[in-house]
Amino acid sequence: MGDRDAVGVGLIGLGTIGTGVVRVLRKNAGVIAQRLGFPLRLVRIADLDTETDRGVDLSGIRFDSDSQALIDDPEVSIVIELIGGYGAARQLTMGAIERGKHVVTANKALLALHGKEIFDAAASAGVDVAFEASVGGGIPILRSLREGLSANRIEAIHGIINGTTNFVLSEMQETGEDFEVVLKRAQDLGYAEADPSFDVDGIDAAHKLTLLVAMAFGAELTFKDIPTEGIRSLLPVDFEAAEEFGYRIKLLAIAKVHGEGKSERIEARVHPTFVPATSLLAKVEGPMNAVAVHGDAVGPTLFYGAGAGELPTASAVVGDLMEVAREVRRGSAGRVAPLSYLPESLKRKPLVPLGDLEGRAYLCLSVRDEPGVLGHVASILGENGIGIESIFQRGSSRTGEAVPIIIFTHRTREARVRAALAEIDRLPDVTAPTRLVRVEEDF
């Protein structure tokens, strides 16, 4: 089969993932052709840095810094956008779509913030936008939501979808070290960026959750409306308590649907969570990712794999490329709605306020070890209608020293817990704001 039959591909951004894409296309060209029946031809690459040797064979590929010329190139049918960010990435993605090119991207930030504009433009132009790599790296979770589980009303999603935070949390659990120490190690190992805030503050996970919520529930959310807490405030004592009481701490992206039809509301949130140590999600260690999806017909499912990294992410990008190339060949672009629901079926749906959610909570109080403190705390919880499931205080050697009190509550509305904590944190013997970590068990 000659090159005449090939589908032409252009790649913008030859960083880690871009290099991985070239590597996978080279290494697995044989198996890719055996599956597609026609070759993919990487026609050209654009990157501002044309000097650095990436250690990958670029022979036969035009390589320069002109991304505009790339999207204009008539030999390019599919544009892979891997530069990240909102500015140039948005302009190039929209430009490619306007020129009738299909787009494959790993850019969750772009899609979380400008997805509507991009998907609407793609629908008008009759081109595909594929983005499996944007959530869960190499895990085919978006395709599974969109196609494999398409017969289901999706009821809940619980995802470990940020590898950096999962690595940090796993290490904190294992070593008992402080957040800053472990973060430094993650940075040295390449699992965390120099500026880690996107990851450790939960923003990246919230971007991804925006996409998952759209695909699961047909709900358009504004990314900024998703309650998001990162992992910076967790202390070694929290991991000791998790171990002691049979939990692991995971940064979960959680989404559920409440009600049906017109009264449908969406629960969506990103925060550190106590999950039972016996659950599959608890076993997702280091930089790995997993997404638990509960569908009304299929019941509980879980999808596990590497959430980042050169080759795992390239696996998803090239998988998308193969799918889009098939659609190009068959003239069937737009066959599947990119967000699983047809654009006209995607609706803004109200978010359930955090305070209305019910669940168990882990509380870690810092109190001076004085007689009567525990009684005060228990009374305030009781007055707010909060049942205590278990309580644990390690006494200090000296009266008056600050010690932690660990409390697990029974199921209750979060607003009650917030009200109680506001009172508790005003007690004179409470020496620091109480830490609240939510407990999730139903996945």
Add this chain to the structure above:
Amino acid sequence: MGDRDAVGVGLIGLGTIGTGVVRVLRKNAGVIAQRLGFPLRLVRIADLDTETDRGVDLSGIRFDSDSQALIDDPEVSIVIELIGGYGAARQLTMGAIERGKHVVTANKALLALHGKEIFDAAASAGVDVAFEASVGGGIPILRSLREGLSANRIEAIHGIINGTTNFVLSEMQETGEDFEVVLKRAQDLGYAEADPSFDVDGIDAAHKLTLLVAMAFGAELTFKDIPTEGIRSLLPVDFEAAEEFGYRIKLLAIAKVHGEGKSERIEARVHPTFVPATSLLAKVEGPMNAVAVHGDAVGPTLFYGAGAGELPTASAVVGDLMEVAREVRRGSAGRVAPLSYLPESLKRKPLVPLGDLEGRAYLCLSVRDEPGVLGHVASILGENGIGIESIFQRGSSRTGEAVPIIIFTHRTREARVRAALAEIDRLPDVTAPTRLVRVEEDF
């Protein structure tokens, strides 16, 4: 959108899964239409039993026992085959394909034995045959192999793909009861058939593995060539040993590729396996299924969910139906090769003989508690070049009584273990054939 736009569907077989399909199509008609943009219309159903009330709304659907008329019906574009078995199912599937109908099936036995004939006929007729429900029930594992992971050279598969055996093994682990006792309970609970041999002897898992091997490696295997062992011979002492040494016993379907290109060979086998208790597969309990897939780019992945049951299986069937309906609408049938590799790329590839495989082994010997027995056993293992990693003998109260000796070997070729066991089992103080269970850890 009127019924004129609907894609017509016929369902053959209104048993448990067929009823689930009707239920899902009714219950989720709204969400299905929001994803497809056009309705699916279940035009007619054929089942020999037209009397039993399945507790599902069949209004507006023609329901009789004439499956031949169903595949002839011009209103039916897609035929769902859910009668199982090889005879009538084969004739109806081939008949539907000859009439230009697309087929959705859950019939792994049919595809494992007559897949080539069926897929070749479908390719000639330009129709789709979809079969996600045939492996892993509701888990979108086949679609993930075929599309999500299509950029990978798949290197290994480790699957828990039979819910009956996984339920029995989980219960034996938990209760310490004998196989027959637990099997009876599984039958009472509906997790095992009256004749359980298809499941407990590993045949069902081997059928499914035949499909997985084709899709992962492009390898055509004859189902009968896959070495297959069931779970009947496992005893409570094996589960005690698993607990003691940090393992769980799972019936695994295992497939790996050895070598590349012309020297490529396939390893495929179904048998009870010791897996590390800390692994994700060890956590797959009861009737649940999971498939671990290792791809050269993506690395380790795992797909988990219900492997059987009315609604989980219907989730996969209706998901397939939606996909095929999209292809019908877009005229893109045949877009993706059903077995992931184009028919001309599927090749017979040699199997690696079991004896050539390397791994660790669990051995459970039954010996009379006489002085010197252990020495004999150890000598024979040593003479065969087999290293002992750990050994455990619980002494009996009376000399001469049969006691179990548990041995975990170091990595070694299976042929050596077989040779050693042939000698060991001839020792006068060995009172029963030694049980060998393979240990797998690399997933």
